[in-house]
Amino acid sequence: xxxxxxxxxxxxxxxxxxxxxxxxxxxxxxxxxxxxxxxxxxxxxxxxxxxxxxxxxxxxxxxxxxxxxxxxxxxxxxxxxxxxxxxxxxxxxxxxxxxxxxxxxxxxxxxxxxxxxxxxxxxxxxxxxxxxxxxxxxxxxxxxxxxxxxxxxxxxxxxxxxxxxxxxxxxxxxxxxxxxxxxxxxxxxxxxxxxxxxxxxxxxxxxxxxxxxxxxxxxxxxxxxxxxxxxxxxxxxxxxxxxxxxxxxxxxxxxxxxxxxxxxxxxxxxxxxxxxxxxxx
Numbered sequence: 001x002x003x004x005x006x007x008x009x010x011x012x013x014x015x016x017x018x019x020x021x022x023x024x025x026x027x028x029x030x031x032x033x034x035x036x037x038x039x040x041x042x043x044x045x046x047x048x049x050x051x052x053x054x055x056x057x058x059x060x061x062x063x064x065x066x067x068x069x070x071x072x073x074x075x076x077x078x079x080x081x082x083x084x085x086x087x088x089x090x091x092x093x094x095x096x097x098x099x100x101x102x103x104x105x106x107x108x109x110x111x112x113x114x115x116x117x118x119x120x121x122x123x124x125x126x127x128x129x130x131x132x133x134x135x136x137x138x139x140x141x142x143x144x145x146x147x148x149x150x151x152x153x154x155x156x157x158x159x160x161x162x163x164x165x166x167x168x169x170x171x172x173x174x175x176x177x178x179x180x181x182x183x184x185x186x187x188x189x190x191x192x193x194x195x196x197x198x199x200x201x202x203x204x205x206x207x208x209x210x211x212x213x214x215x216x217x218x219x220x221x222x223x224x225x226x227x228x229x230x231x232x233x234x235x236x237x238x239x240x241x242x243x244x245x246x247x248x249x250x251x252x253x254x255x256x257x258x259x260x261x262x263x264x265x266x267x268x269x270x271x272x273x274x275x276x277x278x279x280x281x
Contacts, residue, residue, distance in 0.1 A: 027078040034074030061120040115162035132171040186229030188268035
């Protein structure tokens with residue numbers, strides 16, 4: 001008797017499934033079309049947003065958000081067409097009910113997501129800017145819902161949680177395209193300091209990539225009376241969006257030329273000499 005009831009229940013479920021196959025096929029077709037349309041909508045949104053904003057990070061973030069919302073709506077509609085209203089309602093109810101529970105369990109995930117939304121509209125960097133976030137130094141390559149991707153100058157890909165980007169100080173080295181660099185020059189005590197400064201400053205001014213505007217002129221200053229030398233600090237500005245490659249190469253060229261010009265004008269650059277004294281017992 002129990003076996004007959006079980007078989008009868010199975011037969012009814014099977015017949016109900018067979019009757020709903022057309023609805024299931026329509027729902028699958030709707031989802032497939034919806035995904036296709038979502039891709040087209042995201043492409044259209046990308047081109048539209050790009051026309052109004054030159055910010056690739058915000059464009060990428062908003063396009064992904066639009067696509068996610070569109071696909072979610074399509075799936076809910078497809079479930080309703082398939083006669084699975086209860087599942088659709090249950091998913092929404094479960095999502096709302098579990099939001100509180102998951103909010104505690106996955107606090108960091110939600111925090112990073114909200115931080116990503118904030119950063120998409122208000123952040124201290126753009127794509128390919130050279131930044132320092134905490135102890136990480138590199139170029140901004142992408143911003144996703146949960147993390148910001150940096151490429152360090154030794155080739156590492158670092159994924160920083162967006163909440164850390166919000167909380168930690170962000171140093172942007174290339175936001176305005178200018179960067180101030182410096183290096184130290186040590187001359188002998190018997191040399192003329194003013195003459196050495198003039199030679200160094202002339203070398204800076206003659207370099208083809210050193211900035212000469214009012215706010216960013218090179219300058220030199222006596223920094224320290226060291227044990228074996230008078231140390232002169234050299235400051236100069238460069239226009240370099242690529243901080244590592246351009247700016248450091250310019251600095252290297254200037255150091256080389258300063259050394260050549262100082263020595264050719266009789267300015268000594270003494271080595272670090274240590275005096276050892278031996279005492280007889």
